[in-house]
Amino acid sequence: MNATTDALPTVDPLDLDAMAEARARWETRAKPPGSLGRLEGIAVQLAGITGQCPPSAPNRPAVAVFAADHGVVASGASAWPVEITVAMAQTMAAGSAAVNAFARSIGAPTVVVDVGIATPYEPSEGIRLHRVRPGTADLSTGPAMSRDEAAAAVAVGSTIAAELVDDGHDCLIGGEMGIGNTTAAAAVIGAITGGDASAVTGAGAGVPAGGIDHKRSLVAAALERARHIDEPMALLAEVGGLEIAALAGYYIEAAHRRVPFVIDGVIALAALCAAENLVPGVADRAIAGHRSGEPAATVALDHLGLVPLLDLDLRLGEGTGACLAQPLLAAAARALAEMADLPEG
Numbered sequence: 189m190n191a192t193t194d195a196l197p198t199v200d201p202l203d204l205d206a207m208a209e210a211r212a213r214w215e216t217r218a219k220p221p222g223s224l225g226r227l228e229g230i231a232v233q234l235a236g237i238t239g240q241c242p243p244s245a246p247n248r249p250a251v252a253v254f255a256a257d258h259g260v261v262a263s264g265a266s267a268w269p270v271e272i273t274v275a276m277a278q279t280m281a282a283g284s285a286a287v288n289a290f291a292r293s294i295g296a297p298t299v300v301v302d303v304g305i306a307t308p309y310e311p312s313e314g315i316r317l318h319r320v321r322p323g324t325a326d327l328s329t330g331p332a333m334s335r336d337e338a339a340a341a342v343a344v345g346s347t348i349a350a351e352l353v354d355d356g357h358d359c360l361i362g363g364e365m366g367i368g369n370t371t372a373a374a375a376v377i378g379a380i381t382g383g384d385a386s387a388v389t390g391a392g393a394g395v396p397a398g399g400i401d402h403k404r405s406l407v408a409a410a411l412e413r414a415r416h417i418d419e420p421m422a423l424l425a426e427v428g429g430l431e432i433a434a435l436a437g438y439y440i441e442a443a444h445r446r447v448p449f450v451i452d453g454v455i456a457l458a459a460l461c462a463a464e465n466l467v468p469g470v471a472d473r474a475i476a477g478h479r480s481g482e483p484a485a486t487v488a489l490d491h492l493g494l495v496p497l498l499d500l501d502l503r504l505g506e507g508t509g510a511c512l513a514q515p516l517l518a519a520a521a522r523a524l525a526e527m528a529d530l531p532e533g
Contacts, residue, residue: 197346197444199469202236206243210235210524213242217527226497230475230520237448237473242525245518246359246448249296250352251507252438253280253287254345255315256304256430257323258368259332265371265406267394270323274307276365281314286504287363290511296361299352303344304366304430318344320430327375328406330413331426338425338433342466345437353445359514360442360449361477362456363507364431367393370482373458374407375427377484379414380461381491388484390454393503420465428462435459436466443473448517450510453480453502457488464492475517478502478509 210232215221222228234243255277257270279285281300283292291298301316306323320340324332333341349360366372370392378388385408389400396403410427417423424433436459442449443463451460451474464471471492478498479485489496497513 196467197440199440199443199467199473200446201469202472203239204236206235206239206241207232209241213524216529217524218530219527224523226495227516227520227523230517231524233475234448234517234521238446243521244358245521245525247518248357249294249359249361249514250299250357251287251291251296251361251363251511252299252301252348252352253363253365253507254301254303254431254434255365257306257366258372258429259324259326260328260371260406261368263326263328263406264396264398264402266368266392267396268367270367271307273365273367274305274309277302277305277315278309278312280365280506281312285506286508287506287511290508294511294514296511299348301344301348301434303341303434320344324429327372327427328409332372332428333425333430335422335425338421338428341430341433342437342440345434346441349438349441349445353442353447358447359517360438360447361452361507361510361514362435362438362449362459363452363510364435364455364505366429366431369429369431369455371403371406372427372429372432373455374484375410375414376424376432376458377461377488378407378411379423379427380465381487383484383487384408385411388487390482390484392482420462423465424462431455432459432462436463439463439474440467440470443467443470448475449473450475450477450514450517452477452507452510453505454482454485454488455505456510457485460492461488475513477513480509
C-alpha cells in the first residue's frame with residue numbers, strides 16, 4: 189500500500205441511537221408534531237453526525253476555498269481566461285469576494301488554498317501555497333492528472349480540514365475557484381452517476397465561444413475514457429480537478445472527525461461524489477446547502493440522496509450557498525436543545 193495514495197481516513201456510520209433519541213425528543217417539544225418541517229431532520233442528522241443528543245449548535249464555522257486551474261480551458265471549455273483564477277483567489281485573500289462577505293455574516297474565517305493555480309503570481313500572505321501542479325492537463329484529450337497527483341490534492345484538503353477542526357471549528361464549509369471547473373465537475377458527476385454529457389453539462393460561468401454543444405463534446409470525450417475506469421482515485425485523476433480532489437479530502441476528513449460540513453454548488457457536489465466513491469459513508473454526514481442552477485447539481489443530489497436546504501438560483505460557487513445555509517444548522521440544533529417540553533394535561 190502506498191501511504192500517499194491509499195491511506196484515507198475511515199468514516200463511521202451515523203449514530204443511530206443518538207438519532208432515535210433526537211426523534212423522540214422532537215415528539216416531546218412544545219409544538220405540533222412535525223411542525224418545524226425539515227429543520228427537525230437537520231437536528232436529527234446533526235445528532236447522528238456528532239453522536240450527541242441534543243447536538244451542540246455549530247457556532248464556529250470555517251470556510252476553506254481551494255483554487256486551481258484546468259487544462260481543458262485551452263480547448264474552449266470556458267468563456268473566461270485562466271488568469272481569472274488567480275485574480276479571484278487574490279480577491280478572496282484580500283477579503284473582498286462574495287464568499288468573504290457571506291462568511292463574515294456567519295462569523296467564519298476564510299482560508300484560501302492554492303492547490304493548482306497555473307498563472308504565476310507574487311506570493312501572498314493570504315493564500316496558502318499547497319500547489320500539487322500548476323493546473324490540470326486537458327481532460328478532453330487525456331488524463332487530467334496522475335493518480336498520485338489526485339491523491340496529493342486529496343491529502344491537501346484533508347490537512348486543511350484537520351487544522352480547522354483542531355483549531356476548534358465545529359462546522360466546515362468548502363469553496364472553490366477555478367476557471368473551467370464546471371466542465372471537470374460535469375465529467376466527475378457523469379462518470380460516477382452514469383449520466384451522459386447532455387444531462388450533466390451546463391453553461392457554467394458563461395457559455396464558451398464554441399457554444400454549449402462544444403462544451404458537451406469535451407465532457408463526452410472525458411466520459412468515454414472514464415467509463416472504463418473502476419478504481420475511485422484513478423477515476424478522479426482521469427477527469428477531475430485539483431480543487432475538486434482537495435474538496436473531496438476536506439469532506440472525508442470532516443466526516444472522519446464527526447464534524448458537520450455543508451456542501452455548496454455543483455463543484456462541491458462533484459467533490460462529494462468523489463469523496464463518497466473513495467470512502468463510502470461520507471455523504472451520510474453531508475448537509476446540502478443549496479441547489480445550483482447547473483444541471484449536474486441535481487443529478488448529483490439525486491444520486492447522493494440529498495435534499496438541499498435552499499434554492500436561490502445561485503451559481504457563483506466559492507462556498508457562497510453553503511455559507512447562507514449554515515445558520516439553519518445552528519437554529520435546528522438550538523431548537524431541539526432549548527425548546528420546552530409539551531405542557532402536561
